[in-house]
Amino acid sequence: MQYPETSEGEAQAQGVSYTIHVNEALCTGCGLCEAFCPVEVFAWEGLSNVQDGSPLDASAPRRRPHVARAQDCWGCETCAGQCPENAISIEASAAALAAQAVRPTSPPLDPGTQGLYAQWAHCLKEVLGLRWEPVAISLVKAGDPLPDVPLPKERLRFCQSLMAARRGRTLLMPANRHACPDGTSILGLTPMPKKLASGELYILFHKLDSLEAAKRMVHERPCLEPRSIDATVVAPLGKAPCAADVVAVIAQPEQIMWLCMATSYYTGHRHDFHASGYNAQCVETTLLPYLNGEINISFGCYGCRASSDVCDDLMMMGIPVAKMSEIVAGLTELGRKAIPQSRAKIYLPPF
Numbered sequence: 388m389q390y391p392e393t394s395e396g397e398a399q400a401q402g403v404s405y406t407i408h409v410n411e412a413l414c415t416g417c418g419l420c421e422a423f424c425p426v427e428v429f430a431w432e433g434l435s436n437v438q439d440g441s442p443l444d445a446s447a448p449r450r451r452p453h454v455a456r457a458q459d460c461w462g463c464e465t466c467a468g469q470c471p472e473n474a475i476s477i478e479a480s481a482a483a484l485a486a487q488a489v490r491p492t493s494p495p496l497d498p499g500t501q502g503l504y505a506q507w508a509h510c511l512k513e514v515l516g517l518r519w520e521p522v523a524i525s526l527v528k529a530g531d532p533l534p535d536v537p538l539p540k541e542r543l544r545f546c547q548s549l550m551a552a553r554r555g556r557t558l559l560m561p562a563n564r565h566a567c568p569d570g571t572s573i574l575g576l577t578p579m580p581k582k583l584a585s586g587e588l589y590i591l592f593h594k595l596d597s598l599e600a601a602k603r604m605v606h607e608r609p610c611l612e613p614r615s616i617d618a619t620v621v622a623p624l625g626k627a628p629c630a631a632d633v634v635a636v637i638a639q640p641e642q643i644m645w646l647c648m649a650t651s652y653y654t655g656h657r658h659d660f661h662a663s664g665y666n667a668q669c670v671e672t673t674l675l676p677y678l679n680g681e682i683n684i685s686f687g688c689y690g691c692r693a694s695s696d697v698c699d700d701l702m703m704m705g706i707p708v709a710k711m712s713e714i715v716a717g718l719t720e721l722g723r724k725a726i727p728q729s730r731a732k733i734y735l736p737p738f
């Protein structure tokens with residue numbers, strides 16, 4: 388982990404620190420680093436492109452970000468992940484690197500749970516005819532051991548990691564491997580940057596009509612305590628390296644419909660879903676099932692659709708792992724008659 392497990396004050400006393408390098412030859416002065424740093428390390432003199440509404444790729448030279456509070460930096464690399472020019476690099480002190488090296492890893496997932504996950508994955512794929520792997524999502528709580536999985540070289544958005552896992556990748560991502568400040572702070576890996584918390588950035592990027600609407604959107608979405616989560620782990624369900632919290636299924640509406648019916652198979656309950664088109668994978672697919680213990684669906688959001696290969700005809704469902712046995716059992720029953728009959732269009736009248 389390239390960030391301290393102590394408070395800023397303790398970290399400084401132990402020599403855990405970070406140096407922020409800004410390559411002035413590459414920097415265009417867009418201001419994204421300043422806007423997205425969760426602890427306001429950068430200072431800005433005058434207006435950046437983001438603040439005055441100019442296009443981010445404007446060729447006119449702008450003022451540069453000034454590293455004003457390097458002592459507050461905790462090495463999350465949000466600024467580096469957001470910089471469109473790759474102009475920022477973060478250098479960890481020897482003490483920070485040493486803290487990373489001593490982080491304990493958890494033992495592999497026990498064979499019984501591994502076998503159960505593989506059985507669930509097989510049932511979902513067979514009965515629904517899924518093209519992609521169901522994804523195991525784990526939110527590793529602060530201080531808990533991490534699974535023994537190498538860190539990815541690239542920085543990814545949480546939604547990108549989910550889409551990669553459905554194709555077979557296993558990804559362990561602490562804050563400094565996450566590229567989206569929304570997802571990183573919503574999932575409790577970092578504090579939320581002030582301009583995101585206030586809704587200001589959604590207005591600057593023309594995502595909502597007014598600051599009032601932006602504030603409401605931020606207020607109504609759940610969010611974990613800052614730094615309560617050390618890393619996210621995503622993996623194909625049958626190959627999960629650690630216990631899952633939520634299982635994500637990325638599938639066609641008809642397949643998601645059968646999962647809804649499987650959830651109700653033994654109870655007859657209808658479902659209340661919570662979707663908005665904002666923060667689809669972090670909030671709708673992951674955090675709501677994680678917090679409420681109920682399934683939730685998502686139609687995706689502008690972020691995940693713009694930054695991943697997810698097709699237009701796919702949607703998502705998040706299933707709390709505690710519900711999986713019941714859903715798999717219900718789906719198995721539906722797969723005996725109801726699903727094949729429906730797919731055979733038995734009620735289709737002759738034309």
Ligand code: SF4
Binds near residue numbers: 413474475
């Ligand atoms: S995000 Fe990158 S390009 Fe934009 S101001 Fe910061 S360093 Fe410069």
Ligand code: SF4
Binds near residue numbers: 407462463467477
């Ligand atoms: S690494 Fe994180 S805390 Fe440090 S300057 Fe960049 S965004 Fe801010």
